[in-house]
Amino acid sequence: MPFQAVASQRLFQQVAEQVVGLIRSGELPPGTRLPAERDLARKLGVSRPVVREAMIALEISGFVEVKTGTGSYVSDGSPRAGELGDAGPSAFDLLAARRIIEGEIAATAAEMARPADIERLDQALAWYRQESLKGEDSFEADRAFHLGIAEATGNPVLTRTMELLWGDMRGRIFDRLGELTKNSTKLRTNMADHQAIRDAIAGGDGHSARQAMQTHIANVETYFLMDAAEDGTTTQTRNATGGTSRR
Template identity: 35%
Template sequence: MPFRPVQPEKLSSAVTRQIEKLILRGVLRPGERLPAERELADRLGVSRPSLREAVADLQARGLITSRAGAGIFVADVLGSAFSDALVKLFSTHDEAVFDYLGFRRDMEGLAAERAARLGSETDLKVIGALFEQMEAAHQKRNPADEAQLDADFHLAIIEASHNVIMLHMMRSMYQLLREGVFYNRQVMFKQRTTRSALLDQHRVINDALQARDPDAARAAVEAHLDFVGKALNDDRRAERNEEIARQRFERVRRRPGT
């Protein structure tokens, strides 16, 4: 018969599995500090030696890291998705920028569709609260805050899709975006008409999600990222045109008798 004796699980193994799941599901985020040892042991209901054994196991596998005098943190493993050489290659070619947006359009459209169907009421509250914060930041005209909330809003949709592979893959992509590898997001939020259009687009996305309309949510995300792609393309074209105009002006300025 296919039965085996049940083995009692070590407390440290149970702690390891709980922290693993929190990292896997995105509840504990890269760079986030864990509670102090005594507090964490109390919360988990285990002894400090059992906790230390679990921590040592997680550290050995690169999921958490300790910093002298600072505590224990979830390891920042997102950068490992791309080599340094590939990141530098991305940053120097426009082709990568527009392929990145196309990839996001496909993945985030799917995520929005899933979030409308599978997201919990709390997931939708998180998305709604982030949109309200975006509206508040818009009134304050702070491009940095708006750019950060924009990323948080989109990641909340990914989280609400409840697909852990998509979650970690897209977090890795957003990390590169935050670092300005693809383009400077804050530039887009400095232009008044673009800022207003972006806010309106996020409102449409939020409304579709709150209404639990999968098709409308996907269409709204796709329309938003189409707009971003067009805005970036127009900006690139304007930069090229300005460079050519400067060269022409310099030629005219240097003509004899002028």
């Protein structure tokens, strides 16, 4: 297939637009299975996260159908004359920013947190653990825990920064990746990660709090790169300071 390497600015959007061009030209007719993400990433000279996000952007706009366990296909009803819609910010860019910012926020919270702050984190953890929690409520419980950490620093600018980051996480790419990779193993990992972060903050251990937060976000990133709805897979925690290269 005549794929071409792309430039480094807004990579996932450029990859998606290149696929749209091939669909419109007839090079990729309806029903065509697109190359595997790793193969497509190699052809285009980009990372797998970029390709994953491009496929989500194409799915959201109706050009591609992502089928669990089998791959991505050109949609039978692909809008050949349609436009590639705005899928929101890159989920992996958000995670990279969170790994840096929230790691330092957690370390600061470990130095500044009062008993009332720890109690607030415990309440958020209890909310997140509710078995009946789904969808919007699950997101809000997760958000409450992370915002509670920022509030524990006593710095309103850090709290506002966290609010902005979590606002961007309502983007369509982040939401769809969350849906595709939602499973019980991921939920248990998140719960264990949250508990480790809480314990480090409560213990006043800034170094451990930073590492626990960075590990947590690296785990989210790992799940976002798994096949859709993959379950029972052991998370391979990455080096918290390294993460995934996007170039």
